[in-house]
Amino acid sequence: MQKYSAFSLLRNALSGHRDWQPAWRKPDPKPAYDAIIVGGGGHGLSTAYYLAKEHGLTNIAVLEKGWLGSGNIGRNTTIVRSNYMLPGNNRFYEWSMKLWEGLSLDLNYNVMFSQRGILNLAHTPSQLDDYARRGNSMRLEGIDAELLGREEVARRVPGLDMSPDARFPVLGGLLQPRAGTARHDAVAWGYARAADARGVDIIENCEVTGFLREGGRIVGVETTRGEIRAPKVGVAVAGSTSQVLRLAGIERLPIESHVLQAFVSEPVKPILDCVVTFGAGHLYISQSDKGGLVFGGDIDKYNSYAQRGNLPVVEHVMSEVSVMLPFVSRLRLLRNWGGIMDMSMDGSPIIATGPLPGLYLNAGWCYGGFKATPASGWCFAWTMAKDEPHPLNAPFTLDRFQRGYVLDERGAGPYPKMH
Amino acid sequence: MRIHCPCCGPRGVAEFSYGGDGTVRRPDLSVTDTDAHVAYVFERENPRGRHVELWHHIGGCRHWLLVTRDTLTHEITRVEMAGRFAGEAARMPGAGA
C-alpha cells in the first residue's frame, strides 16, 4: 500500500499526480476463501478490515453487487454520536466513537471526522427532563453529555428561531460535544484500501444469488461471478437483508425495508458549526465543508425498496427545517435522494451468529448505522472469528424478540416505522 | 403515491396512515405456543415486490384498507376494505374489474 502523507502529497504534486496507485486492487474471485462477507457497504468493509487486523484472517473476500459506496454508506447524512440511553446501546456506540476518534490514523486515510458536537433541542419542560435522564444515563457510562439552557443554545446556534412567539419555543438542549460528522465515502474507501492492503479481496459487481449448503451448513455462495466457497459467510447487506436471507431459506425476519430521504441545499457561508436536531418533530441538520446544509427527517413510513421517496415527506421535512431555522426557507435545494433502511422491530441492530450454521448476520441498522460502522465491523469480525459475540454486541441477538429482551430505545413498540 | 379508497376515491398518500403487513394474523389467544405470537408480533416477509398491506384512511372515511402494492415500483393493483366490509374493492383505473 502506498502510504498517504504530507510528503507523498508533495512528491506526487511534483510529478504531476501521475504516479498515484489505485486505492485497492480489482481481483477476480478465487474459488474458495476462509471467510466471505456479503455486502461492500461500510459494515462489510469494516468487518473485513478488522477480521484481517484483529484476528489475522486475511484469506477473505467482500462481495459487492454494485460498486463500493453505492448503498447507504454513500447516502447518509453522516452523523456520528453515542448519545443513547439504554446501556446495551450506549456502550456499543461509545466504543464506535472511540474507534472513530483514531480512525483516520488507523486507516492512513482522512475520513474527515469532525467532532463538532450534536445538540438536541428541547421544546417542552418534559422533554428537557427526558434529556436530563438520557444525559445522566450517558454520563454513568463515561460518555460526554451537557444539558444547556435557552441562552446557551441561542448563543451556539444563531440561526434558530428564538423569538418569543416561535411556534415551538426552544427551552434548552442536550449537547454531546464529541459527536459530529465524517465524510461517508471516505469511510468506505478508507476501509476498502486498508483491508485490501492486508490481503482482503474486494470484489465489486458480484451479486450473491444463492447459498451453497452441505447438510444443514452454509458452505459458500453462488454469485454472478461463479460459486465461491467458504466455511463462514457473513451477511451485511442493510436494506437487502430479507432478500438475501430468503436465498438461504429464511423467509421471515424482524426487519422491514423502508426508504429514508436526505437533502442538501446550495452551498452557503459557514452558518452552522454543530449538528442540530429539532425536538418538536424529527429533523437533523449540519453544514458540510463545502457549505451545503445536509439534512433529513422521517422515513417515508411504508415498506419500500425504491431508492427514492415521496413528496409528502419532502414537504414535511422542509416545513420542519424552516420552522426551526427560518433562514433555510430562502435557500435552494441542490439535491435529494433516498436509501433503503433495514428497520428492525425494536430499533436496535442484530450482530449475531446464525440463523444457520456457517452463516453470520449483521442487520437492523435503521437510520443509525453510519455512526456504528467501526464498532459494527469490529464486533462482527469478533463474532465471525470466534463464533460467539463480544460482550459489546451480546445484546444484539436475533432471538431477543423471542426471549423478550428487546432493546427499544424509544419505547415505541414493534412497529418499524416508529423507530 | 395515491390510494384509491373504495369509499372516498383516489386520495393522496398523506391522508393515510400505514398499518404494515396485512397478511399476518394474530393467533387465537388460547394458543399457548409462544412461537405463533412471536411470529405475529415480530416476523415479516418484507418482500421486494407484491405486498398486501394495511392502510388507515385517517384523514378521510377512517376505514382500514387492504392495499396490494409493489414495494419496488409503488404500483397499487388492488384496494379493498378490511374488517367488517371486507371484499368491497375500489375500481382501479386500468386494473380490469
Ligand SMILES: Cc1cc2nc3c(=O)[nH]c(=O)nc-3n(C[C@H](O)[C@H](O)[C@H](O)COP(=O)(O)OP(=O)(O)OC[C@H]3O[C@@H](n4cnc5c(N)ncnc54)[C@H](O)[C@@H]3O)c2cc1C
Ligand atoms: C438518507 C440516509 C441518511 C442516513 N443518515 C445517517 C446518519 O446521519 N447517521 C447514521 O449513523 N446513519 C445514517 N444512515 C444509516 C446508515 O447509512 C446505514 O445504517 C448504514 O450505512 C448501513 O450499513 P452499510 O454501510 O453496510 O450499508 P450499505 O452501504 O447499504 O451496504 C450494503 C451493501 O450490500 C450490497 N448488497 C445487497 N444485496 C447484495 C447481494 N445479493 N450480493 C452482494 N451485495 C449485495 C449493496 O449493494 C450495498 O452496497 C442513513 C441512511 C440513509 C439512507
Ligand SMILES: [Zn+2]
Ligand atoms: Zn376513505
